[in-house]
Amino acid sequence: MLSQRQRSKLLPYIYLLPCLILIAAILLYPVLVGIYTSLLDRDMYTMEGVFVGLRNFRRLADEPVFLLALGNTLWWTGTVVAGQYVLGLMLALLLNEDVRGRFVFRALILVPWVVPLAVAAVAWKWIYAEYYGILNHILRSLGIIRHNVAWLANHETAMWSVIAVGIWKGIPFVAIVLLAALQSIPREEYEAAMIDGAGNLQSFIHITLPNLRGISFIVIVLTTIWNFNQFDLTHILTRGGPGNATQLLSTYTYQLFFSAFQFSFAAAVAVVMLVVLMCLTVIYVRRII
Amino acid sequence: MIGNRRTKRLKTAGVYLGLIAFSAVLLFPFLWMISTSLKPDHEVFTQVPRWIPQEPTLDNYRNLLTRTSYPTYFRNSILVSVITTLAAVVIASFAGYSLSRFRFRGRRGVGILILVVQMFPAVLLVIPLFTLMQQLGLLNTHLSLIIAYGTFALPFSTWMLKGYFDTIPTALEESALIDGCTRTQALRQIVLPLAAPGLVTVALFSFVLAWQEYLFALAFTRTEPMRTLTVGLALMQGQHGRISWGEIMAGAFIACIPAVLIFTFLQRYLVQGFTQGAVKG
Structure with a gap:
């Protein structure tokens, strides 16, 4: 029997135990197994797998589809993060203006964020449809295109089509976070600047932007992590196609594992993702603690 | 003073225009989803789609369920x-x-x-x-x-x-x-x-x-x-x-x-x- 004192010393750990066990079993253990698997040559036929060190990673460096997926992922992440940030900032500045009905707009613009991404992806697939799709109809009636475009099945347009949806989805989050920061800038700073004869643009550059610096950094790191990880949208819209044109590291990993059954190779790609993400996470955690 | 008021009004108009444009684009897929869901098949599969269903119906919901x-x-x-x-x-x-x-x-x-x-x-x-x-x-x-x-x-x-x-x-x-x-x-x-x-x-x-x-x-x-x-x-x-x-x-x-x-x-x-x-x- 434990004494009262010993028990109260153990109590904090007892309360934490279920949480920690689950995190260990469902988050930490798989990551360790994943890293270990990436060092074997395990596939569907050799379930045991021999230890091969870093050979899978060396093979990755010569694998054209991996390099393509890596390039696509960087391109996708960079473009979507930049697009979300610039448009989100514009929207935040508009919402920060003192006009009637702005609360209605603030509520309406949340829709892309609150709709489940997988569901939104299905809706966009219908918008992009080659036949009967509304996008082709609009562009045709505006005279911008003559013939229907297969947006998601065409090499030149597929990546941009997915990127557009990615940006669309993320604008509201960026906008409302930046809006909160804009509203916390003291009014006096602007008034003082106006008395000193500063114009709108000057106030924006010298007051607004510096005040947004800290929060912008966090927003950009977070959206980079999320978009780097993104899977649902690409999987539903294009499955990484046509011909790997929209293949990301996430969809490539999934395909290697669940369709090609190259377990170790898939794990190696995922470990590459892990390394990148952990670097970003260190930046995020140091900022936020 | 009047010029000042005019620029202010112009600015308000610009803000509204911007907000409406953003809302339209951000809401569009959702609205199009609702509109399509209320259309009978012959309105869904048409070369000239309408924004608003001509003969709104709940058939899609009924079939779905x-x-x-x-x-x-x-x-x-x-x-x-x-x-x-x-x-x-x-x-x-x-x-x-x-x-x-x-x-x-x-x-x-x-x-x-x-x-x-x-x-x-x-x-x-x-x-x-x-x-x-x-x-x-x-x-x-x-x-x-x-x-x-x-x-x-x-x-x-x-x-x-x-x-x-x-x-x-x-x-x-x-x-x-x-x-x-x-x-x-x-x-x-x-x-x-x-x-x-x-x-x-x-x-x-x-x-x-x-x-x-x-x-x-x-x-x-x-x-x-x-x-x-x-x-x-x-x-x-x-x-x-x-x-x-x-x-x-x-x-x-x-x-x-x-x-x-x-x-x-x-x-x-x-x-x-x-x-x-x-x-x-």
């Missing part, structure tokens, strides 16, 4: 999301309370661990977890999803509840402890009722997390009767020869409703949670 597996998907999603929520709230309450009230060895380490595991790439987890679930015989069960989602919800929930408990004064529990309550009684009878808003937030967060998840549902569920909404909906496109977009959009709209309702309430806390401490300086 009677002739497809959609009701099963919906039931599965509700079941998985509700159990996930209950599990996450209970476990995160204890963990958050521990981090908030006790000073013990490794406390800071646990805090950092909880932040870091949130960032693990999902595709790296899904591979070993698939194997693990296979070994445990849990593949193609809802339990596998509940275990996974419950755990994914824990880091944010624990962090959020710890923050909430921090704001509740300790005096009440302390007097209860002196009166002979055990810690767990004090937590259940005094702290948790006071933390109700925090608990609601965490519950809604967990529910939405489970409701909208796609990757793990895709990997773990293999048969029609087990599928959840997101995967069921995404795979509906391939089922019968011509894609019945009217029905799919009806299904998409129904799937949106719980998420939209919950998120509208939740977004304020989510923004706070993810950027805590960032706005201060």
Whole structure:
């Protein structure tokens, strides 16, 4: 029997135990197994797998589809993060203006964020449809295109089509976070600047932007992590196609594992993702603690 | 002075124009979803689509609920999301309370661990977890999803509840402890009722997390009767020869409703949670 004192010393750990066990079993253990698997040559036929060190990673460096997926992922992440940030900032500045009905707009613009991404992806697939799709109809009636475009099945347009949806989805989050920061800038700073004869643009550059610096950094790191990880949208819209044109590291990993059954190779790609993400996470955690 | 007023009016007009343009683009897919869902087939499949249904009908909804597996998907999603929520709230309450009230060895380490595991790439987890679930015989069960989602919800929930408990004064529990309550009684009878808003937030967060998840549902569920909404909906496109977009959009709209309702309430806390401490300086 434990004494009262010993028990109260153990109590904090007892309360934490279920949480920690689950995190260990469902988050930490798989990551360790994943890293270990990436060092074997395990596939569907050799379930045991021999230890091969870093050979899978060396093979990755010569694998054209991996390099393509890596390039696509960087391109996708960079473009979507930049697009979300610039448009989100514009929207935040508009919402920060003192006009009637702005609360209605603030509520309406949340829709892309609150709709489940997988569901939104299905809706966009219908918008992009080659036949009967509304996008082709609009562009045709505006005279911008003559013939229907297969947006998601065409090499030149597929990546941009997915990127557009990615940006669309993320604008509201960026906008409302930046809006909160804009509203916390003291009014006096602007008034003082106006008395000193500063114009709108000057106030924006010298007051607004510096005040947004800290929060912008966090927003950009977070959206980079999320978009780097993104899977649902690409999987539903294009499955990484046509011909790997929209293949990301996430969809490539999934395909290697669940369709090609190259377990170790898939794990190696995922470990590459892990390394990148952990670097970003260190930046995020140091900022936020 | 008049010139000044005119520029001001011009500026207001510009702001409205901008806000309307943004709202139109951001809302469009959602509105188009609703519009399509209310159209009869001959209006869906036409070369010159109309924005608003000419002969609005609920046929798509009726077919969806009677002739497809959609009701099963919906039931599965509700079941998985509700159990996930209950599990996450209970476990995160204890963990958050521990981090908030006790000073013990490794406390800071646990805090950092909880932040870091949130960032693990999902595709790296899904591979070993698939194997693990296979070994445990849990593949193609809802339990596998509940275990996974419950755990994914824990880091944010624990962090959020710890923050909430921090704001509740300790005096009440302390007097209860002196009166002979055990810690767990004090937590259940005094702290948790006071933390109700925090608990609601965490519950809604967990529910939405489970409701909208796609990757793990895709990997773990293999048969029609087990599928959840997101995967069921995404795979509906391939089922019968011509894609019945009217029905799919009806299904998409129904799937949106719980998420939209919950998120509208939740977004304020989510923004706070993810950027805590960032706005201060």
